[in-house]
Amino acid sequence: MSVKVRLHPCLRNFSDGRQEVEAVGQTIGECIDDLESKFPGIRQQLCDDGCKLLTKYDIHINGRSSYPEELAKLVKAGDELTILTFVAEG
Amino acid sequence: MTTGEELRRYERQMIIEGFGREGQERLKQTRVVVAGAGGLGSVVSIYLTVAGVGKIRLIDHDRVELGNLNRQILYGNRDIGRRKVDSAKEKLESLNPEVKVEIVSEAILEDNAFELVDDCDLIVDAMDNFTTRYILNKVAINRDIPFFHGAVRGFEGRATTIIPGQTACLKCLYTRAPQPEPAPVVGVAPAVIGSIQATEVVKYIVGIGDLLTNRLLIYDGLSLEFMEMKLKRRPDCEECQHLTEGRE
Numbered sequence: 515m516s517v518k519v520r521l522h523p524c525l526r527n528f529s530d531g532r533q534e535v536e537a538v539g540q541t542i543g544e545c546i547d548d549l550e551s552k553f554p555g556i557r558q559q560l561c562d563d564g565c566k567l568l569t570k571y572d573i574h575i576n577g578r579s580s581y582p583e584e585l586a587k588l589v590k591a592g593d594e595l596t597i598l599t600f601v602a603e604g
Numbered sequence: 605m606t607t608g609e610e611l612r613r614y615e616r617q618m619i620i621e622g623f624g625r626e627g628q629e630r631l632k633q634t635r636v637v638v639a640g641a642g643g644l645g646s647v648v649s650i651y652l653t654v655a656g657v658g659k660i661r662l663i664d665h666d667r668v669e670l671g672n673l674n675r676q677i678l679y680g681n682r683d684i685g686r687r688k689v690d691s692a693k694e695k696l697e698s699l700n701p702e703v704k705v706e707i708v709s710e711a712i713l714e715d716n717a718f719e720l721v722d723d724c725d726l727i728v729d730a731m732d733n734f735t736t737r738y739i740l741n742k743v744a745i746n747r748d749i750p751f752f753h754g755a756v757r758g759f760e761g762r763a764t765t766i767i768p769g770q771t772a773c774l775k776c777l778y779t780r781a782p783q784p785e786p787a788p789v790v791g792v793a794p795a796v797i798g799s800i801q802a803t804e805v806v807k808y809i810v811g812i813g814d815l816l817t818n819r820l821l822i823y824d825g826l827s828l829e830f831m832e833m834k835l836k837r838r839p840d841c842e843e844c845q846h847l848t849e850g851r852e
């Protein structure tokens with residue numbers, strides 16, 4: 515499954531400055547593994563040692579938050595993932 | 605009717621194409637709830653006041669602290685220790701005495717939220733936590749009141765405009781509500797996002813332009829970049845699924 519991944523600006527030092535990249539996987543977790551193979555270090559930026567998404571990030575599938583259990587969420591070909599930081603202050 | 609003094613006060617906005625006296629009159633007839641008088645609420649309430657919105661109901665139960673002053677531009681040193689809404693009312697009325705500023709120094713809870721928005725046409729989300737944002741979202745959906753969301757952190761911000769039954773609501777977009785914790789914020793972040801929320805409110809009332817509906821605006825001041833994410837209603841949304849209009 516190939517999906518489009520849009521990266522928050524804070525992640526673009528891993529992607530040579532690109533805002534949009536492709537990833538392959540059945541779940542968000544697999545897509546992050548695929549991104550890691552192309553952009554080493556990005557998984558450690560996003561996930562803790564127990565392979566959970568850090569709470570400061572939010573991954574949306576086609577505009578909808580994938581919280582909770584983000585990494586287990588299924589994706590299908592053509593989906594658009596957007597990786598953002600979670601923003602809640604006023 | 606718009607008076608002679610009002611014509612002079614608002615002339616520079618009334619000459620905008622599509623605005624006119626009619627737009628100004630519509631602003632004057634509108635009652636807006638601004639929920640939160642912090643960083644976002646400061647900017648939103650100031651710009652709605654100077655734009656000539658008829659009535660603003662500002663809700664916040666906090667007192668001004670020194671640590672607020674890097675971003676909450678309604679207040680200054682002499683306001684430290686005062687109720688935010690009292691200082692805010694003074695400031696807003698000095699900016700534009702034509703606007704009625706109603707203040708409520710209460711926390712927004714499930715119990716009182718419906719009452720707090722009584723008789724109001726629009727709600728601006730200027731809160732600092734998602735627990736209260738979800739309460740306001742629920743009230744907006746159930747009362748069919750447009751809801752203008754904004755949030756900030758650090759140099760960043762988000763905004764979207766929610767029209768019940770027509771657009772994705774806050775619960776379609778987000779599902780989590782982490783415990784509020786002091787987060788980093790630099791004053792220019794709520795300046796940008798609060799101005800965008802006020803822009804949306806003015807456009808909605810006057811009836812010009814395109815709204816930030818079904819679109820989340822993602823602002824990052826560090827890279828100085830705006831991104832957008834298209835939003836869709838969630839068919840199983842706990843809050844808005846019962847509204848049929850505009851669903852895919």
Ligand SMILES: [Zn+2]
Binds near residue numbers: 777838842843
């Ligand atoms: Zn919804």
